[in-house]
Amino acid sequence: MRKALSVGRKEVRQILRDRRSLMLLLFVPAFFLLVYGYALNWDIRHVHLAIEDRDRTAASRSIVSAFVNSGYFDLVADVRGPDDITQLMNHGSARAIVVIPNGLSRDLAAGRTVPVQVLLDGDNANTATTVMGYALTILQSESAKYRMVTGTIGGPSVSAVPRVWYNPQLRSTLFLVPGLIAYIVMITSVVSTSLSIVREKERGTMEQVRMAPLDAGSFVLGKSIPYYLISLASALTILFVAMLLFGLPMRGSWLVLLGTISLYLIGALGLGLLVSSIADTQQVAFQVAVLASFLPTLMLSGFIFPIASMPPFLQGVTYIVPARYFLIALRGIVLKGAGLAIIWPQLLSLVAYSCVVLLLASLRLRRQWR
Amino acid sequence: MNAITVSDLTRVFGDFVAVDHVSFDVRKGEVFGFLGSNGAGKSTTIRMLCGLLKPTSGTALVGGIDVSRDPEGVKRRIGYMSQRFSLYEQLTVDQNIRFFGGIYGLTAERLEQRRAFVLDMAGLHGRERTKASDLAGGWRQRLALGCAILHEPPIVFLDEPTGGVDPVSRRQFWTLIDQLAETGITVLVTTHYLDEAEHCHRIAIIHAGRLAALGSTTELKRVFAGRTILEVQSDDPVQAMRALDAMDDVEKTSVFGTAVHAVMRHEAATDTDGLGTRLAGAGVQARHIEPVEPSLEDVFLDVVAEAGA
Ligand SMILES: Nc1ncnc2c1ncn2[C@@H]1O[C@H](COP(=O)(O)OP(=O)(O)OP(=O)(O)O)[C@@H](O)[C@H]1O
């Protein structure tokens, strides 16, 4: 244990020497958040909206005012017929047109499903999707009032299926932060641990260290602890920045949060060790580390692409991506205040992942050590 | 008693035999040199003796312990300085010493003692806070040696410790090796430099993974018993070499700077004047011809040529 501390102290000194990398590890994540956060926080507002209200009852007016009061739409025109619609769309004077059918009030009262048409200008697919998200949410919440109203969408952008950034709260940043943490922590820990070990192989210091009466376990432990702390600091920095600037709530327990992040980190460090046991040069280590951490975490965790809309094969693959579980747990803790009672399946999966990865890594490293 | 006993040590990489049935002993307190050209198998042998690399076959007892059976036991009793500079360049002199002291498990008190010793030995007092990467070659090498012997091992392996170091530092380094040997430490050292090999009590010449010759410098020079080496000085060594090679009583030639060494088949063939005349006949003006004592380089070239044949 004392020897592991010596290794750890040495590692910390090396990291401190390399100020630039340290800054990169600590602050680039927060910078990422700022960039992504602000970019995505520019939720589209003041969408020019036209409404054709064929019903003109209290119920239909309630829908209209829900759109206007949402803050996302500016009512610019009252539509009187199909010609108006074509003209508004063609001139781009309205980006969205809502058509409320005749008999809405009556049908609602009768408990029938009423289709409300939302026409979108699809020239900018991203905007269209976002706007569609707004419209859907507004209609859903109205629908909840009557329990029966369903929005049906038509128009030029029909094919744009609800996508990634969509989230029920219409707050992209909040949904994004957990994903960013998962992704940044994964990269920093996998890349930095694997590089730091492979660097020792490459420079020949590993061989010198292997001459000492020091077992592989202490060496690895000593080397991992500093990176664990740095990654933890990095994750917390992102959280704090998100809380300060984007009003990210922290509804759950800090202890559960730290535990969850730590579990995820142990798995990530284990993966880094595994990579370092495979690679002999820093270049290879970097490539493998990026492939093994960055891509799955970005693509297969549900961070960017919803898992439910992936092909079945990829859905299967997501089960071995730790970020998948981490994301659910983290969103649960931070956004919903979920406790152990709710997120234990995710935590258990993370534990299982860490165990498997650490076992594989230690088997391989131990063999190379002797 | 022997500090190291090696018998039929062999290491194969794929189908390439890097070390081929090498056997030798190293006595306690001896400075034992490993001489060989690039890729001869010196490092591979040393790494097996240190327990860093498993032998394919054969045995090696280091400090009385079988390396294949108990590599950890061996590691505890030896110091090893690898061919590459293997300290942490980003760390200071002091931090390097403390790190290695730490992983060797030295107590704080002993570490202080050994730290002072290493700083003394390497002449690094007052430079404790210098980054290892900022040290000049000679100091680095001495620091590396110091870190390798922090735990006071009775046997030390040095793999090309003076590679890429200036001649003055090389001489200083060898003084250190001599001092270690005087305190009873066994030193096994590899080198390319023949002048360094002369410092060793005994030398093993390794060629293509095989032990080609073994003995003290004097013993090794006996391969020339029954032959004479004539040194021929001329303005055109290449031309002189060609002319000499064409002669029946010249076994072989090699260039030494501006001179050519001709190995004559018989001891009797020391007729330098006659040789001068014969060379002149071949169009080569020899300025000076004289019989010389075989140098270690002559021995090396001869042994390697024999082993290659
Ligand atoms: N891990 C390895 N895998 C494959 N071949 C190897 C390995 N290590 C060494 N070799 C080969 O074994 C041979 C002997 O290498 P070794 O390093 O022992 O030579 P050396 O005598 O130390 O040479 P040098 O003077 O260049 O240090 C070389 O041809 C080398 O390429």
Ligand SMILES: [Mg+2]
């Ligand atoms: Mg070598």
